[in-house]
Amino acid sequence: MKKWLTVGFVIFLTLVLAACTNAEASEDQAETETSTNQETETPTPSEDTNEKQVVTFWHAMGGAAQGALEKIVDDYNNSQDDIQVNAEYQGTYDEALTKFHTVAGTETAPTMIQVFEIGTMSMINSGHIEPIQNYVDKDNYDMTGLEENIINYYKIDDTFYSMPFNSSTPVMYYNKDAFEAAGLDGETPPRTFEEIMEASKAIHQNNSEMKGFALQAYGWLFEQLLANQGALLMNNDNGRTDTPTEIGFTEEQGKSIFQWVETMIEEETFANYGTDGDSMVSGFLAGDVAMFMQSSASARDVIDNADFEVGVAFIPHPENTEREGVVIGGASLWMVDDKDQAEKDAAWEFMKYLQTKEVQAEWHVETGYFAINPEAYNEELVKDAYAEMPQLRVTVDQLQSTTSSYATQGAIMDMIPEGRRIIETALETVYNGGEVDETYQNAVDQLNQSIESANAARGE
Amino acid sequence: MTEFVIQSEQAYAKVWNKARKRQRLHSFLKGLLFLLPSILLFSVFLFYPLAKTIYLSFYLTDASGATTVYVGLENYKQLFISPIFQKSLEVTFLFVVYTVPGTIVISLFLALLANEKLKGIGIFRTIFSSTMGISVAAASVFWMFLFHPTIGWLNQMLATFGVDSIGWLTDPDWALFSVSISTIWMNIGFTFLILLGGLQSIDRYLYESADIDGAGYFYKLRRITIPMLSPTLFFVITVSFINAFQTFGQVDMLTRGGPQNETNVIVYSIYQEAFMNYKHGAASAQAIILFILILLLTFIQFKLGERKVHYQ
Numbered sequence: 001m002k003k004w005l006t007v008g009f010v011i012f013l014t015l016v017l018a019a020c021t022n023a024e025a026s027e028d029q030a031e032t033e034t035s036t037n038q039e040t041e042t043p044t045p046s047e048d049t050n051e052k053q054v055v056t057f058w059h060a061m062g063g064a065a066q067g068a069l070e071k072i073v074d075d076y077n078n079s080q081d082d083i084q085v086n087a088e089y090q091g092t093y094d095e096a097l098t099k100f101h102t103v104a105g106t107e108t109a110p111t112m113i114q115v116f117e118i119g120t121m122s123m124i125n126s127g128h129i130e131p132i133q134n135y136v137d138k139d140n141y142d143m144t145g146l147e148e149n150i151i152n153y154y155k156i157d158d159t160f161y162s163m164p165f166n167s168s169t170p171v172m173y174y175n176k177d178a179f180e181a182a183g184l185d186g187e188t189p190p191r192t193f194e195e196i197m198e199a200s201k202a203i204h205q206n207n208s209e210m211k212g213f214a215l216q217a218y219g220w221l222f223e224q225l226l227a228n229q230g231a232l233l234m235n236n237d238n239g240r241t242d243t244p245t246e247i248g249f250t251e252e253q254g255k256s257i258f259q260w261v262e263t264m265i266e267e268e269t270f271a272n273y274g275t276d277g278d279s280m281v282s283g284f285l286a287g288d289v290a291m292f293m294q295s296s297a298s299a300r301d302v303i304d305n306a307d308f309e310v311g312v313a314f315i316p317h318p319e320n321t322e323r324e325g326v327v328i329g330g331a332s333l334w335m336v337d338d339k340d341q342a343e344k345d346a347a348w349e350f351m352k353y354l355q356t357k358e359v360q361a362e363w364h365v366e367t368g369y370f371a372i373n374p375e376a377y378n379e380e381l382v383k384d385a386y387a388e389m390p391q392l393r394v395t396v397d398q399l400q401s402t403t404s405s406y407a408t409q410g411a412i413m414d415m416i417p418e419g420r421r422i423i424e425t426a427l428e429t430v431y432n433g434g435e436v437d438e439t440y441q442n443a444v445d446q447l448n449q450s451i452e453s454a455n456a457a458r459g460e
Numbered sequence: 461m462t463e464f465v466i467q468s469e470q471a472y473a474k475v476w477n478k479a480r481k482r483q484r485l486h487s488f489l490k491g492l493l494f495l496l497p498s499i500l501l502f503s504v505f506l507f508y509p510l511a512k513t514i515y516l517s518f519y520l521t522d523a524s525g526a527t528t529v530y531v532g533l534e535n536y537k538q539l540f541i542s543p544i545f546q547k548s549l550e551v552t553f554l555f556v557v558y559t560v561p562g563t564i565v566i567s568l569f570l571a572l573l574a575n576e577k578l579k580g581i582g583i584f585r586t587i588f589s590s591t592m593g594i595s596v597a598a599a600s601v602f603w604m605f606l607f608h609p610t611i612g613w614l615n616q617m618l619a620t621f622g623v624d625s626i627g628w629l630t631d632p633d634w635a636l637f638s639v640s641i642s643t644i645w646m647n648i649g650f651t652f653l654i655l656l657g658g659l660q661s662i663d664r665y666l667y668e669s670a671d672i673d674g675a676g677y678f679y680k681l682r683r684i685t686i687p688m689l690s691p692t693l694f695f696v697i698t699v700s701f702i703n704a705f706q707t708f709g710q711v712d713m714l715t716r717g718g719p720q721n722e723t724n725v726i727v728y729s730i731y732q733e734a735f736m737n738y739k740h741g742a743a744s745a746q747a748i749i750l751f752i753l754i755l756l757l758t759f760i761q762f763k764l765g766e767r768k769v770h771y772q
Contacts, residue, residue: 456531
C-alpha cells in the first residue's frame with residue numbers, strides 16, 4: 001500500500017514538473033509559430049528572388065502600447081517587400097538598456113533599440129551607436145517639422161544622436177465627480193501646490209473614505225516638479241553646456257516638494273502608494289484618491305477604465321513661482337553601429353516611417369503618447385478622438401505651452417537612473433514619517449556622490 | 461660491518477621512499493584524472509568568474525563592464541561608509557534570521573506529521589512538498605496578489621475581522637516580513653522532502669525497542685528522531701543558510717528592494733549596482749564581501765554545528 005502511494009506521489013511530482021516545463025515550451029512554440037505564420041501568411045511574389053532585409057528592433061513597450069506598436073510594425077512589414085522588421089520586447093526600459101550594454105558590439109546586438117530619455121548619455125558614452133544625424137544629413141531629411149520641445153531635448157551639441165519616437169509628459173489626473181461632490185469646480189482644476197492642498201482638504205472633508213492627492217515615489221515626477229518651477233536638476237545648465245559636477249537645484253526648490261507632501265501627510269489628505277504606480281491607478285479608479293500625477297501615456301487607459309468622469313490637468317508648481325513647463329519624457333530610437341550598412345539603411349527607412357503623420361496619429365490616439373510630428377494633430381483620426389476624449393488635448397497643450405529653457409530642456413547625465421532611485425527612497429522615507437531636513441540632506445549627498453563617481457569612472 | 465648494515469638500510473629506505481613517492485604521485489595523478497571534469501567545469505563557471513570578480517572590484521567600469529580606472533581598495537572603502545550597503549547587510553541578516561528557523565521548524569513539523577503511517581498520507585506528502593515544483597517567479601506573482609493593498613485576499617480577510625489593512629509590501633515595517641513569509645512558503649517544499657527522506661531512513665527497530673521500554677512520543681522524538689535526523693538537519697540548515705543569503709527572485713518581483721531599501725538584500729543590491737547603476741566595480745566588491753561572509757558562516761557552522769551531528 002505504502003509503496004503504491006510513494007509511486008503515485010512520484011508520478012504526481014513528475015507530472016507537475018512536466019506540466020510546468022511543457023507549458024513554457026508550448027508557449028514558446030506558440031510564439032514562434034505565430035511569428036513564422038506572419039511571415040508565411042503574407043506571401044510576397046518577390047520573396048523568393050529578392051531576400052528581405054531583416055531589421056531587429058528591440059523595444060520596451062509593454063501592455064497596451066505593445067499591442068499598438070506591434071500593429072504598426074506589422075502594417076509596415078505588409079506595406080512593402082524589401083524590409084522585414086522584427087520587433088522584440090526586451091522588458092522595461094531599464095532591462096532593455098542593460099541587455100543592450102551587455103551585448104553591444106557582438107553579433108546578437110539588435111539593429112535598432114528604443115532607449116528611454118535618461119539613457120541618452122549612457123548610449124552616447126557606450127561607443128556602439130551611430131548618430132542619426134549621419135542619416136539625416138545623407139538623406140537631407142527634415143527634422144524641423146518635429147515638436148519643438150522634443151528637438152530641444154534630443155538635439156545635443158547640434159546633433160541628433162537618436163530618432164525621437166514615443167514622448168510623454170506627466171499630467172495630473174483628477175476625479176471630476178469627486179470635485180463636484182465636494183463643491184469644487186470640476187472644470188478649473190488646481191494649478192499650484194497650495195491649491196491642491198486646499199482641494200484635497202475639501203474632498204477629504206466631504207468624503208472621509210477618499211484622500212485628496214497621491215504622488216508616486218517616482219524620480220521622474222520629482223524631476224518634472226522641479227522643472228515646472230524652473231529648477232535645474234544638474235548644474236552646468238542641466239549638463240547641456242558641460243558635464244555636470246553636482247546637482248543644480250537649490251535647497252528651497254528641492255525641499256518645496258518634500259514639504260508640500262509632508263504638509264498633506266499631516267493633514268491626512270495624502271494617499272501613499274509608495275513606488276507602486278499600478279496600485280495608485282487602481283486606487284484612483286476605486287475612488288480611494290481624487291488626484292494623482294502620472295505619464296500622459298496612461299491617459300487612454302485611465303479614461304477608458306474609470307466609471308466616473310476623469311479630468312486631466314497641468315502638473316502643479318509652488319504658488320510663489322511661475323509655471324515653467326514640463327520636460328519631455330519617453331524614449332527615442334537608436335541606430336546600433338557595427339552592422340551592415342544595408343541593414344542600417346533599412347532601419348533608417350523604418351524610422352522615417354514611424355515619423356509619418358499617419359503613424360503618429362494612430363500611435364497618439366491608441367496610447368496617449370504625443371505625436372512627435374505635430375502635423376498628426378490635423379489627421380481625422382486625432383480630431384475624432386479629441387471629440388470623444390477632450391482630455392487627450394490637455395497633454396498636448398501642456399507641452400506646447402512650455403517655456404523653452406535649460407530647466408525644461410531636461411538634464412542629460414549618465415547617472416540619472418541611479419539618481420532617480422535615490423530620490424525615490426527619499427520620498428518614501430518622508431511618506432513613512434521621515435524627517436524632511438535630514439532626508440533631503442541625505443538624498444542630496446548621495447546624488448552628489450553618485451555624480452562624482454560617475455565622472456570618476458569616465459576618467460574625468 | 462655495522463656501518464654497512466646501516467648504509468644498506470639507508471639505501472633501502474631511500475629506495476622505499478622513492479617508490480612510495482612515485483606511488484603517491486601516481487595515485488595523485490590518477491585522482492586528478494577522475495576530478496578533471498569537475499575541475500574543468502568549476503574553473504570555467506566558478507574559479508574564473510571569482511578571479512574576474514576580484515579583479516573588477518579594484519576598478520571603476522563603464523556601462524558595458526569594461527574597466528576604466530584603477531582605484532585599488534577604494535570600492536571597498538566606499539562600501540563601508542555607504543549607509544545603503546550597511547542597510548543591506550542588516551536586511552540580509554534579518555532576512556536569514558526570519559526565514560531559516562521558520563522554514564526548518566515548519567518543515568520539520570510537517571515532515572513529522574507526514575511520517576505517520578496513515579491512510580492517504582501520500583496526498584498530504586504531495587501537498588506539503590508541492591511548492592518545490594513552483595518557480596520563484598510564479599510563486600512571487602501569486603503572493604503579489606495576496607499582498608495587494610486593496611484587492612488582496614490578506615487585506616480582505618483582515619477587513620472582515622474589522623482590522624485595518626496592512627501595506628504588506630509598501631509599509632517599511634512590514635515589507636521584509638512579507639517577503640520572508642513568501643520565501644518560507646517557497647522553501648518548505650524542498651526542506652520538507654529532504655527531512656521526510658531523513659525520517660524514513662531511521663531504523664524502525666530503534667522505535668520498537670523504545671516502545672518495549674515504554675518511552676513516550678516526545679521522549680522518542682528527543683532521544684531518537686532528532687539525533688538520528690541530525691545529519692539531514694545539518695545539511696538542510698547549511699543549504700537554507702546559503703540560499704537565504706543568495707535570495708534574489710522574490711525580492712526583485714515583490715518589492716524591487718524597496719520601500720526605503722528595507723528589502724534590499726545584498727544580492728539584490730549587487731544586481732542593482734551592476735546592471736542598473738552600471739557600477740560593476742562596486743558590485744564586485746559587494747559580491748566578494750558576500751562570498752567571505754558566507755564562507756565564514758559556513759565554516760563556523762561546520763565547527764560548531766557538526767559536533768552535535770550524530771553519524772551512524
